[in-house]
Amino acid sequence: MGSVDASETTVTGWAARDATGHLSPYRYTLRKTGPEDVVLKVKYCGICHTDVHQVKNDLGASKYPMVPGHEVVGEVVEVGPEVSKFRAGDVVGVGVIVGCCRDCRPCKANVEQYCNKKIWSYNDVYTDGKPTQGGFASAMVVDQKFVVKIPAGLAPEQAAPLLCAGVTVYSPLKHFGLMTPGLRGGILGLGGVGHMGVKVAKSMGHHVTVISSSNKKRAEAMDDLGADAYLVSSDTDQMAAAADSLDYIIDTVPAKHPLEPYLALLKMDGKLVLMGVIAEPLSFVSPMVMLGRKTITGSFIGSMDETEEVLQFCVDKGLTSQIEVVKMDYVNQAFERLERNDVRYRFVVDVGGSNIEDAA
Numbered sequence: 001m002g003s004v005d006a007s008e009t010t011v012t013g014w015a016a017r018d019a020t021g022h023l024s025p026y027r028y029t030l031r032k033t034g035p036e037d038v039v040l041k042v043k044y045c046g047i048c049h050t051d052v053h054q055v056k057n058d059l060g061a062s063k064y065p066m067v068p069g070h071e072v073v074g075e076v077v078e079v080g081p082e083v084s085k086f087r088a089g090d091v092v093g094v095g096v097i098v099g100c101c102r103d104c105r106p107c108k109a110n111v112e113q114y115c116n117k118k119i120w121s122y123n124d125v126y127t128d129g130k131p132t133q134g135g136f137a138s139a140m141v142v143d144q145k146f147v148v149k150i151p152a153g154l155a156p157e158q159a160a161p162l163l164c165a166g167v168t169v170y171s172p173l174k175h176f177g178l179m180t181p182g183l184r185g186g187i188l189g190l191g192g193v194g195h196m197g198v199k200v201a202k203s204m205g206h207h208v209t210v211i212s213s214s215n216k217k218r219a220e221a222m223d224d225l226g227a228d229a230y231l232v233s234s235d236t237d238q239m240a241a242a243a244d245s246l247d248y249i250i251d252t253v254p255a256k257h258p259l260e261p262y263l264a265l266l267k268m269d270g271k272l273v274l275m276g277v278i279a280e281p282l283s284f285v286s287p288m289v290m291l292g293r294k295t296i297t298g299s300f301i302g303s304m305d306e307t308e309e310v311l312q313f314c315v316d317k318g319l320t321s322q323i324e325v326v327k328m329d330y331v332n333q334a335f336e337r338l339e340r341n342d343v344r345y346r347f348v349v350d351v352g353g354s355n356i357e358d359a360a
């Protein structure tokens with residue numbers, strides 16, 4: 001952490017200044033530690049494709065300077081006087097949201113990620129009027145409600161991708177009643193979210209089919225991740241042979257794509273769960289859902305409760321994420337490689353072990 005004045009701490013994060021998305025060191029202040037706040041020194045932060053969408057303004061709502069990063073693992077260095085869940089020295093995680101209204105139906109049902117007044121961990125404005133900034137930074141201040149303990153048995157760098165990618169697949173499987181052993185699931189797009197989808201679904205006892213844009217990941221998917229089957233989406237013979245075979249598909253593709261080839265893979269009552277953030281309309285003809293009573297739905301990360309659950313699920317099942325750990329001075333190359341589909345399967349930045357004052 002940086003210098004401390006009477007009220008605010010100055011920290012360094014790596015920020016994008018414009019839609020080129022190039023990150024470089026940026027100094028800003030953290031708010032004074034409030035009664036329910038946890039101050040954490042960042043150790044590791046995963047790179048999610050949403051970070052690419054955000055720094056490049058793919059959704060048209062990006063504000064700069066923007067320090068991305070929402071798969072954050074750190075060590076607690078200070079807590080406010082009303083913090084009961086954490087103490088200095090704890091290893092903790094922070095994900096996609098850091099605030100909610102606590103009063104609406106989603107908040108009262110403990111699915112605060114669906115609160116219309118949620119506060120994103122970056123590219124948003126906090127209750128004090130300051131911009132929120134994410135985890136590619138030396139430290140963060142976060143309300144204890146949005147902090148989870150990393151359980152013993154999970155390495156901190158391994159835990160980082162679980163805070164977004166992991167809970168993002170766990171939540172819909174749980175919510176839509178898709179945790180039953182023996183189900184046949186499809187994972188469309190084998191990236192950061194998709195590879196956790198394979199691992200989590202396999203651990204639930206599912207038969208898992210990866211549906212990929214190429215043959216490049218076939219051996220890894222089957223041998224390393226434990227997938228049961230592998231389809232190349234452009235191979236019409238393979239796709240036809242697999243028609244009417246899946247109970248659900250988790251669709252993680254981050255770009256516009258046709259839905260009909262995937263709807264055809266679903267059995268009657270099958271569910272297509274959209275995960276990718278795509279700012280263009282997707283289309284399908286209605287018989288593709290009517291003839292088979294199929295559902296197209298979506299899901300957004302997971303609740304704080306589910307985040308705690310997925311962390312424990314991974315400990316209990318012995319699951320880890322498959323990651324490439326890099327230093328902060330490699331972050332721009334890592335973003336570029338992620339964008340061109342060249343990572344197996346998640347970059348995690350060793351923020352604590354980097355000299356983050358130096359630009360690449």
Ligand SMILES: NC(=O)C1=CN([C@@H]2O[C@H](COP(=O)(O)OP(=O)(O)OC[C@H]3O[C@@H](n4cnc5c(N)ncnc54)[C@H](OP(=O)(O)O)[C@@H]3O)[C@@H](O)[C@H]2O)C=CC1
Nearest residue numbers: 049050189190191192193212213254255275276277300301
């Ligand atoms: N709903 C939610 O709560 C969340 C949404 N997201 C969103 O999910 C999406 C995936 O995120 P993440 O897993 O981090 O991204 P990755 O880039 O790691 O993975 C996406 C995968 O999709 C496939 N893919 C990539 N580009 C294309 C394309 N143009 N056409 C077809 N397939 C493509 C590739 O798999 P293959 O090589 O197998 O084809 C790639 O590995 C993003 O849009 C992200 O913003 C992320 C987290 C939470």
Ligand SMILES: O=C/C=C/c1ccc(O)c(O)c1
Nearest residue numbers: 048050059096164277300301
């Ligand atoms: O990576 C996590 C965030 C996902 C996300 C989903 C939907 C949306 O509109 C976003 O801006 C982000």
Ligand SMILES: [Zn+2]
Nearest residue numbers: 048050164165
């Ligand atoms: Zn994410």
Ligand SMILES: [Zn+2]
Nearest residue numbers: 101104107115
């Ligand atoms: Zn709310």
